[in-house]
Amino acid sequence: MIKRNLCFIVATLPFVIGVVLSVLLSSNILPNYVFVGNYDVDLAWILSRICFGISLLAVAGLVVSMRIRQPVIQNLDQLADRSSRDQRKFLQRLDHELKNPITILRLSVVNLQHSPNLTEVQKASLARIEQQTERLQKLMIDLRWLSEVEECDIERTLVDPCDVLQQAIEDRSPVWRDRDIKLRIQEMPGGISHVMGDRDLLVAAMRNLVDNALKFTERHGQIELRATDDGHLVTLEVADTGIGIPDTEMPYIFDELYRGFQAKQVPGSGLGLTLVKRIITLHEGTLQVRSRAGHGTVVTIQLPLVPRL
């Protein structure tokens, strides 16, 4: 909207210049009539008409381009909606097709494990099949949640963001202590405003980010969680001194199942950031990731706050 208004202002500028010039020339503050060859030319008249013409053309061009752009933008929005719906339908179809085979695999393994006279090699193979089937099942459940999250019921209550951060790191202390990682929460003095949202989902989102930071930060590294507000938005950040994300991978980090080259060395499903983004979008917030390979990553979440009374 601001950009459009600026364009209109710029388009009408020649008109304004034309008027000013006409006034200056007509009142003889600037020389008005000039000789061109044998002719006495009325400069005020010419310059003002040129400026009016430029302005008229600019404004007409803007109006035409807006008329053309409007349906294009609407089409793009519709395409984006359709793409999102198609993706959800695909995930639902995939879920539908996978559920029976995985169920049968699990049942088959359990039945085989009851067979008499199994050799140790056979038992080990069955154990591996069982483990991989459970892994497939977990992936399926994760994908199922991805397809449902936008339609799920969220509980909207007043949530204290600092409490969310505290909850996010609960139960994780053995991990960071074992690897001698310094993890701290930095809060704004005087506390920060609450947000309206689903506490469980917000904790899940922050916990996901903390888990990522812990996964990719090496021994003796640092992780900091920050909570601030500026009177309009609450900002929650997770900053680490981990391995970072290469520039070439940044465009894909929110894609489902995408795992960067170094991330593949660490267990994970590739769905974490996608889910975090969906949760934050459900809360009408924004999510931004800044990273430098070899130095660390900062993930910033902003949520609309509930004004303090």
Add this chain to the structure above:
Amino acid sequence: MHRTMRRIELAKAKLMIVDDEADLLAELKPLLKRSGYDVATSSDGQEALELIKQTSPDLIILDVLLPHLDGREIVRQLRKASDWTPVILLTKVGAPAERAMSLQEGADDYLNKPFDPFELVARIHAILRRTLHSELPISSFRRLTSADLLIDRQTRQAWRGGDLLALTARAFGVLEFLMLHPGEIVTRDRLLDEVWGWTYAVESRAVDIRIAELRKLLQDDAADPHVIETVIGLGYRFIGEVKASD
């Protein structure tokens, strides 16, 4: 068909499994037989309904997507004929509203595919134990009471000693689920799946927070509970006696 009350001998209970996936039936049957049940199978909805009428199983495990007659319609027809044979729906039931509808239509329980085989066996056992003393499933009733606690499942309200309790929607969901499964150990994961609708994103600590909310409002001491008991390492159990009414 009217089901008379009779004592079901758990070890010899007759089960009917209905699913159109032949391989699933082939693997599920031996598992349930090893658990001591007598098992019949069918892969067609219409055929299954006829077999149920003829053989009167003690419990039916029913997929929803079936040829000729879907699983939910089978449940509706059974309940319409006052046949209260317990039914476990073996399928994905998505949103909480859909789950509530499945229970209101008369299913006793449901299990999302893919499931843990031992979880299915545990559910069968729990339902058969519950139906020893009752004809109608507790899930078909609107109001549940236990001592001075009353919950209305339709209005989603709860009272204690006549005073309305200020419960969050999820805390009510947890209380409702526990009261629908009295005496049964309910794991945190199961509560997440049933009440929250997901197990992925939210950890089981969210369940503990809601239980704490309930205990505070019900003035139930965790160390000496009379309503909700913690079963260490497993989950929670509603230990009060539950009565159902409309």
